[in-house]
Amino acid sequence: MEDMTTGNPLLVIIRFTLPLLMGNIFQSLYSLVDTIIVGRSLGVSALGAIGAVSSLMFFMQGFILGVASGLSIVLAQRYGAKDEKRIRSSFITSIWIALVIVMLLMLISILFADRFLRGMNIPAELFADGKAYFVTTMIGMIALMYFNLICNVLRSIGDTRHLLVFIVLSQLLNILFDILFILVIPLGVIGVALATAISQMIVAIIAQNYLSKKNPLFHLRKEDLRMNKREILLHFKISLPIGYQNAIISIGSLILQFKLNGLGAAAVEGHSIGQKIEMIATMPLATFGVAIATFVAQNHGAKQPGRIWEGIRKLSALAITYSTVMGGLLFFFGEALAFSLFGTASSESLAYIDFYFKLTAPFYSILSLVFVLRYGLQGMGKAIAPTLAGFMEMIMRTLVPVVFTGSVGFSAIAFSHPLAWIAATLVLIIPIGYMRRDDCSGRLKQFITS
Known part of the structure; x- marks a missing residue:
């Protein structure tokens, strides 16, 4: 278990990040294999159907994953403060909150699936597969929440080595279940969703068992059935705003997807594949975000602001590079990579993919700052600026497609992403500047102003 409150900040972050990066590299390889299996076995239209409902799923899943991330920040702060009693209390409270939220969202998603999907303006030829994938994925949300809750606990206490093992095991099982449910038992897109849910549930149970044996603080007992109202309110105060941030961002994505779906199946397929490749390429940036959140949370709990700003500054430089x-x-x-992976993609879809990368790839350095600054503020327990940043992302992903898709078409869809990153960065830099001025040690202040 990694104590991130001592030692060289950058080296501590890198040591913490390397297992996460290895896990993400493996996860990227899994995502690549998964995409190839789906694309070549079920066709590019299946990828398009999954992409057509992806923003709606992100709205639902993004909220619960944001809540899970916020819950882990509370635990990481208490771990940094070496407060064992409150560490255990945070773990139990997190389980209760996660269970209630995921059950409510799962029920709402399934009951109103038809209304949600018809409101998304999904092309008729993609609707059946899109609905089947959406409903199955929503049923599997309890596995998603459980898996991420346990993984976040491991991150919070700095145990990224075992986290790497569990991530790799999850992806290996996912690939095996993909083969089983797509090639052996032809379940189509339902098989894709089932493979993910089953693999996450199996590994979450294994990881929970490891945690309870490794540290008695995480061993569940009968008395844990009692809820502490004060603890629940405290955890809601930090976790719900992060869930809202993800939800706010995804509202813009929902409207963007609605406008995109109106451009036809080829545009949906091109955007979906482009984002899939982009997600794999930028996955390390998300890892940097997770690393800085844990680093900041532990040092915030230990009251070491100088280490916080040094870590943010150095990790920002690494992420931008x-x-x-x-x-x-x-x-x-980008287009050549897409063609090598999805040879069955139409020339029209490939053209959309190439155009997507031409408009978004030059702005990845801005995206890297969004990850580092947002997660850094969340690690300090600050919710307002990250929420406003999410709100600005929503505005850009809403306003630009709504106003300009009719005149410039796909360009408005693609360019709304970098505009969202730029707007979010501007919102995040301001509070970072003020807080750094107030919290930095005298020597770091002198370095910054020199």
Whole structure:
């Protein structure tokens, strides 16, 4: 278990991040294999159907994952403060909150699935597969929440080595179940969703068992059935705003997807595949975000502001370097990569993919700052600025497609993403600047102003 309150900040973050990066690399390989299996076995239309409902799923899943992330921040702060009694209390409270929220959202999603999907303006040829995938995924949300809750506990206490093992195991099982439910038992897109849910549930149970044996603080007992109202309110105060941030961002994505669906199946397929590749390429940026959130939370609990700002500054430089290189590769070779992966894609879909990367890839360095700054503020327990940043992302992903899709078509859809990143960064930089001025040690202040 990693104590991130001592040692060289950058080296501590890198040591914490490397297992996460290895897990994300493996996860990227899994995502690539999964996409190839779906694309080549079920056709590009299946990827299009999944993409057509992805923003709606992100709205539902993004909220519960945001809540799970917020719950882990409370635990990480208490771990940094070495408060064992409150660490255990945070773990039990997190389980209760997660269970209630996921059950409510799962019920709402299934009952109103038809209304939600028809409101998304999904092309007729993609509707049946899209609905089947959406409903199955929503049923599997309890596995998603359970898996991420346990993974976030491991991150909060700095145990990224075992976290890597569980992530790799989850992806291996996912691939095996993909093969079983797509190639052996032809369940179509339902098989894709089932494979993910089953693999996450199995690994979550294994990880929970490991946690309870490794540390008695995480062993569940009968008395844990009692809820502490004060603890629940405290955890809601930090976790719900992060869930709202994800939900706010996804509202813009919902409207964007609605306008995109109106451009036809080829545009939906091109955007879906482009975002799939982009997600794999930028996954390390999300890892940097998780790392800085844990680092900041522990040092915030230990009352060491100087380490916080040094870590944010150095990790920002690393993230910008990576994103610039990756953006350049996709700008020039994104279409060729898509063609090598999905040879069955139409020339029209490939043209949309190439155009998507031409408009988004040059701005990946801005996206890297969004991850580092947003998660850094969340690690301090600050909710207002990240929420406003999410609100600005929603505005850009709503306003630009609604106003300009009719005149410039797909360009408005693609360019709304970098505009959203720019708007969010501007909102996040301001509070970071004020807080750094107030909290930095004298030597770091002198370095910044020199």
